[in-house]
Amino acid sequence: MNGGFERHGRVALIRWANPPVNGLSFALRQHLSAALDAAVADVAIDAIVLAGEGRMFSGGADIREFNTPRGVAEPTTPQLIQRIENLGKPVVAAIHGSALGGGLELALGCHWRVADAQASVALPEVKLGLLPGGGGTQRLPRLVGVETALDWIVSGRTVSATKALEAGLLDAVFEGDWLSRAIAFAAGLDPAKALRPTGARAVTPPADAAALFGAAREKARKTARGLEAPLQCIACVEKSLDGPLQEGLAFERQRFVELVNGTQSKALRHLFFGEREAAKPPPDAQGAALRPVQRVGVIGAGTMGGGIAMAFANAGYAVTLVEVTDAALAKGLETIRRNYAATVAKGKLDAAQMQDRLARIHGSTAMQELAEADLVIEAAFEDIAVKHGLFQQLDAIARPGAILATNTSRLDINDIAAVTRRPQDVVGLHFFSPAHVMKLLEIVRGRATAPDVIATVLGVAKRIGKVPAVVGVCDGFVGNRMVSPYTREAHFLLEEGASPARVDQAVERFGMAMGPLRMGDMAGLDISWAARKRQAPTRPRHLRYCHIADRLCESGRLGQKTGAGFYRYEPGSRAPVPDPAVESIIDACARESGITRRAITDEEIVERTMYALVNEAARILQDGVARRGSDIDVIYVNGYGFPAARGGPLFYADTVGLPQVLARIEEFHRLHGPLWEPAPLLAQLVAQGESLSGYVVPTEPT
Known part of the structure; x- marks a missing residue:
């Protein structure tokens, strides 16, 4: 990285690349600072456009630098944002992909914000036990209003470019060549009105601030039980109503430092990185060619099997759900329908989406219908003799190369695989109930399970929105093996x-x-x-x-x-x-x-x-x-x-x-x-x- 910029007439385009998410590392902050120096010093430049390269504008702070000297090395992110806001030349943030956390805060410090129509923005710091520490809790209320800012910051929700434009965060949204249009936007700014420091705007107090913040705290205590960050986010947004920007920024920074040095944020960051490591294939499966998975078979329409079928249907897979009797199948399909109807009633799904998902699930009492499935998951009774019988049938029915999975929570995968002529295709997929809701998926690797099977099911897990972890074979695998001594002690204590x-x-x-x-x-x-x-x-x-x-x-x-x-x-x-x-x-x-x-x-x-x-x-x-x-x-x-x-x-x-x-x-x-x-x-x-x-x-x- 260096301090250069591209000249487009009288507009300077400053871009940066820090794959994979353009995190605001110390090196990137130095690059931006040097490029701003060059653009400000050039008398031929009237306006500046900031844009990320690659997939996105910026995913925010480099989390790995937190609690290290590089994390607080100058220019810090708040210093950089403050400098942009006070710059004597107008700065336009040109957002594509995502602007998250510190990346969005960087944009908030700019005088203008434009975006590609497909872009999205968010301040998700609360999910890592933090709050926006680069002025987000103070500048966002000045742009979108206190109530909207409070909602976005405390929830960490992702907001589309269209909604961000409607809320007042963005000044323009572009279809097509967003970067060229952002440069043209900057070139067309009226010099007399081009400088619009966000921090100079007044915050409009809500009609009943006490009730708004009181309700927000009550909700946070119920939905984020024991977590400090949501309450600190609320306190910071509330502070935006009092006094000048600098007081609010100092208040925000103090609380950010408390949180980033606290145990809760360190714990949540540990899990953040842990989930990403757990989703990576083991060394021997890295780079393995993935098996195609389009059609999924599920054996058993009970609570677990029905939930598994829903998880795959929700992700767009065609599912064949097999039961032994017509009565058991009808009961299972009706339970699935009721589950979807309950989601519609809560407003989390519309009727058309419900029908689409139901249409993806085909019920049958004929095992032969699993012959063309790419992945079959049995969710039958937890009995080794039952599992043996099912896998012997699957071995005779399933097409070559199909992945045969068991949802067993404790039984020996190697023992189950041994009754087939294709143990390399057998794997454990231990879902947790209710399977369409719970995030965890234990992927149990048997002695003979092929590397490409592991790589494939890790990819499938990602598509169906699960948090996967590859584990080995033992009684109970990881989770349930640990449950045994845990419950043992509970019983002894009784x-x-x-x-x-x-x-x-x-x-x-x-x-x-x-x-x-x-x-x-x-x-x-x-x-x-x-x-x-x-x-x-x-x-x-x-x-x-x-x-x-x-x-x-x-x-x-x-x-x-x-x-x-x-x-x-x-x-x-x-x-x-x-x-x-x-x-x-x-x-x-x-x-x-x-x-x-x-x-x-x-x-x-x-x-x-x-x-x-x-x-x-x-x-x-x-x-x-x-x-x-x-x-x-x-x-x-x-x-x-x-x-x-x-x-x-x-x-x-x-x-x-x-x-x-x-x-x-x-x-x-x-x-x-x-x-x-x-x-x-x-x-x-x-x-x-x-x-x-x-x-x-x-x-x-x-």
Whole structure:
């Protein structure tokens, strides 16, 4: 990069390239500053146009420079924007692609803003636990009004060029050759009116500011529970109503610095980069030719199968949904129709879109109709004999090269693949319920799964809007393998003295979307009961075992679907009601195990459940079932309700301090026995002073 510019008559065109998103790195800021120097010094230049090269105007700050010296090296982004606003020559921002975050703030500092008709803008910093720190909370209200600015900033929503023009953010929108027209726009500016500093404009107070900001805070507390950034965004926009621009900018900057140095933003940025790493193919699959996937088959029209069918139909795929009987198929299709109708009723889909999506789903009771599918996903009952039978049928029916996937949440992919003559085509696609809503997709790679299959399903995951993570084979893979010790400790805590409500409430106050016992009731206690019975023959007899959940299932308490589990449920209600009958079962199990119940603190509940996750995650990394610590955090936040503001269980452990976490696990080992034996990787990382969330499994040289 250098400080040059292109001359177009009396207009200077300053462009920049910093692939892939033209992030406002220190180097790019230096380039812009030098180019502005040259344009200002040239007496033959009357106006300046700023434009990015490549895909977009600018994706904003270079996030990797946050919390580093380069992030605050001068010129900083706020300094650069302030300089543009105060420049003696008019500056026009010519936006194409996207102008996001600091990129949009750069445009806000310009005197004029024009855009390609296909462009979009956003201030999405709140999604990374931040607020616009380059004047966005102060300049945007001056252009679009306080109420609109508040909505855009607190939601982080993306706004089309057309809507931005209507709102007053843009001065013109161009179809076709946007750059030439932007230059012509700059050349045609009236010199007497060309300088329009955004910051010099007055902010028009809303009719009832107190009510507006009060409602915004209430909404943020409900929808962004525990997150600091939305509330700070609101405070900054509110500050735009008071005093001159410079006071607002100072207020905004102070709060930005607090957030960028805080744990929540660091956690959310960890997940941001973690999701991008998890979506990359493993080394041997990079560059693999992708298999074509246009037609998708789904076996099973129950809750999971129907949701999977919807996920693919929503993304434009043609889906064949197969069930055993006409009655089961009709029930499944009707559930899909009701789900879409509910989305239409909420205004998130229109009737025509609903019909289009329904038309993409073809129901059948004939397995033979899957013969032309490019990808088949079975979502049948979680029984290995059922899976074997289905995959033997698929092996005989599916076309050569078709990808055969199982949605199993625990069973051995290698065992399933072994009944086919094409184990290289078999993969696990573990969706989470409801499959058309939940973002996580565990991609389970079997011993024989071909690299191009992994590369292909990663691409499919992106198209259907999922957050994928490639994992290896073991009982429960990553997510459900970690659930086992987590729920184990919750059950032990019941035996030792806590009530179900006490355990769930402590974990929910920590930030989990739902406590382990409520979660079990919602999922159905019979699912984990079946897994425990399957594991029973290999369970070491000397290890502690809690019978509470088994007793509940034996008495017909299978969770919400039977009206009773760890809690009681009134007809038609999902609200958990504490039940004395459960306390009786807990007391009986404690007596049989020789346990004297005691008072248990919330702190112990959180430590034992969370550190059980951490210890098992370290073992998963040791075993090579996950490739990176960040993959596990991505899985747990997107699939299991772990609070994003804590960055996932491994990032949380690093935040607490890995030495302290290890010391507590060692104490639990002394108090509670071999189930708490510390994972060797934890001791290794503590000794080396390294993090768990940043750990990458070493790859053997080839």
